Amino acid sequence: MATVPNVDVGSDYKEKYGFFVPEEYVFKAKRGLNPEIVKEISWMKQEPEWMTKMRLRSLEIFRKKPMPTWGADLSVIDFENIFYYLKASDKQSKTWEDLPPDIKATYDRLGVPEAERKFLAGVSAQYESEVVYHSLQKELTAKGVIFTDTDSALRDYPELFKEYFGTVIPPADNKFSALNTAVWSGGSFIYVPKGVRVEIPLQAYFRINAENMGQFERTLIICDEGSFVHYIEGCTAPIYTTDSLHSAVVEIIVKKNARCRYTTIQNWSTNVFNLVTKRAMAYADATMEWVDGNLGSQITMKYPSVYLMEPGAKGDVLSVAFAGKGQHQDAGGKMIHVAPNTTSTITSKSISKGGGRTSYRGHIKMYPGAHNSKSFVKCDALLLDDESRSDTYPYNDVDAENVTLGHEATVSKVSDEQLFYLMSRGITRSEAETMIVNGFIEPFTKELPLEYAVELNRLIQLEMEGSVG
């Protein structure tokens, strides 16, 4: 407690995280969005006809759907000024050594291999729009676990793919799921067979690199009966000057008695629009857990949801949002109780500073027939200065008998007593504030694997830099 680590992480941010490597692309689509570009993407990927048709149909839906009138202000997005597909290198590398040197340099600087080497079962790193580095542990393959990028999955496991793709989040779900279905590229595909437990977290790094490039990855996870998997998604993006759009779709199916945990640490640079649809279907006695951390981006709109489809299903969302200057984090969670005896919890922690705005937006819905279900939502917000803003918009609809629903929220500042105590122990004000913030999000950090917890604490320190005088 007496010695505080040097928190001067922010001063070299540009060198450390703000770098970018010169663009070098095998194929680069034109800016903008029209059926020709969508067909071209599908042709480049040599996709089956049903997928091409689905993409084109989704494009139509995207064009017809209005922009959401709630949440953050999205009017500044210019859909015609975005690259919808890029491919960084022609073929996938099998080992770390095979990676192109400039891409390797990018990851070296991010510290990916060092941090993860001992933990990794498979690294699936998404550079630009496609997975370029991907290794699967033999053990996993032997167990029948499929962990691949979504493009390869469409090619190599067409039947499994077609059975589940778009079933959890259909293209017409919302404007951005339609956009994603039209132009998706990359993402992870995981299938865990019956009764198989994947003890080591599966991880993928996503990166946006090219200026004005949209990233539309598509992730599909299927946990068959009695299986378990923990998937970790982490994002860091270099700083650019014009806006970028990230609009992913994540679909998860958790079958009977299975458990899936999906952990995200999202740190897009502060000009990225991060509009993501994440949804899981949990069947009998299955458990779905979303652990969702949102630090970067200009605007994030993301509400991981769980549809509790059969008795005994359980859903969990643990969400942390940090909004600094010019940022709006509109995050939260949704729990849709369809079956009886289902339970859900949402815990949200948000921090606003320097004029940033965090909004919790949540929805608990208990349909008729979801009797004996329980749901509890807790939101805590911390406002670090008087320029910042915090909102809470929880929607609670109870349509079922004998259910219990609770919602609690508090908004507060860093307490003077806590600050005084720490400062009386010789800790500077800014260090004390950083410690209090780290303590505030501790329930989240402790759910992360160690190296991610370290990384998150480092990012918080970085965000806290210069926050107080």
Place this chain on the structure above:
Amino acid sequence: MGLNAETLDELRGEPDWLHDRRQSAFATYGRLPAPSKTDEEWRRTDVSRFDLGQYSKLEHLDGQKLVLPSALPKGVILKPLRQAAKDHPDLVEPRLFSLVHADRDRFTALHAAFFTGGTFLYVPDGVVIDQPIIGQHFSHEGGTSVLPHTLIVAGKNSRFDYLDEYIAEQEDEAGYRSGSTEIFLGDGSQVGYVAVQKWGRNVWHFADQRAELQKDASLKLFNVTLGGKFSKTRVEASLVGQGANAELKAIYFASGDQFFDFHTLQDHRVGNTRSDLLFKGALQDTARTVYAGLIRIEKGAARSDAYQANRNLVLSDHAKATSIPMLEIDNNDVRCTHGATVGPVDPEHLFYLRSRGIPETTAKRMLIQGFFGAVLERIPFEHARNLVEAELEARIG
């Protein structure tokens, strides 16, 4: 048919400014679109079956009954609102519909165009009235519109209690009702206001209550909603002076196929202000309720303290409660907490009482009484408290 321009002519003998205001509100009504499902406030609140044409007759131009304390202190003005508009335009004209705006939606516009009855109460600076003042609004027949409006002006450091009672003579009458209230609280004033809505079971009821609190003013506002097949109530308090304190409480008991909607706003415009909201309701049969409340703390409103809670006791398998407690906080130096619960009678509590030999129905009734008990004590004056206790007793059975 319905209420129309000719109906406006029935309201003759009013000052020109009021007649003009009614006409402009009626024009606003014509201009505004009907609430649609895409409108957040109306998403869960269906008014599509409200047919104004059925309620074209205005009832009770000035027909409310005022129960006065034995002697009103000097300077207090208490009279029907339309009479007051004639006698005291200087007091009424600048305030009427300045808190509850006619252009808020179609129903506020309709109310502003056709309000009849209702009370004007003016209590001068420093005046204290010990006994509560009671305004009773009756409906005698079905198929009519009854649209009273209450305007209350509390002078500096004045203190008094007021009760609005909305009473149906027949439980099954149909009709269109609105009972809106504007309360202006001067510096240091203390006002208790209770509204008890017990219209018939086939009535459409729309109410807009809004209070504005100046420095160190204190408001205790209490709503009791029991009647109507459809009842939508907005309760809003603007805290515009430092040290202002608003307590907004309500109980509701929805049974049969009743639908109740409550929208509340605690608007902290300046700092060092306090608001405390608690809405508690029980639902049975196929009743539905919607609660949506917002605490808004404006940028400069440091050291504000706001609390908001909505508790729903669901007593039947087919009742449905929606609860949306919202916060918009623009200042960090605040204390702000809210909570919402929806749930049945606690089975453990029920088990405990039954293990003491109490029959299930009695035990359930005791638990419902217990649920309301604590909040009933917050009704600001005894007369209203006794009235509400008796009403609840009759309904819980």
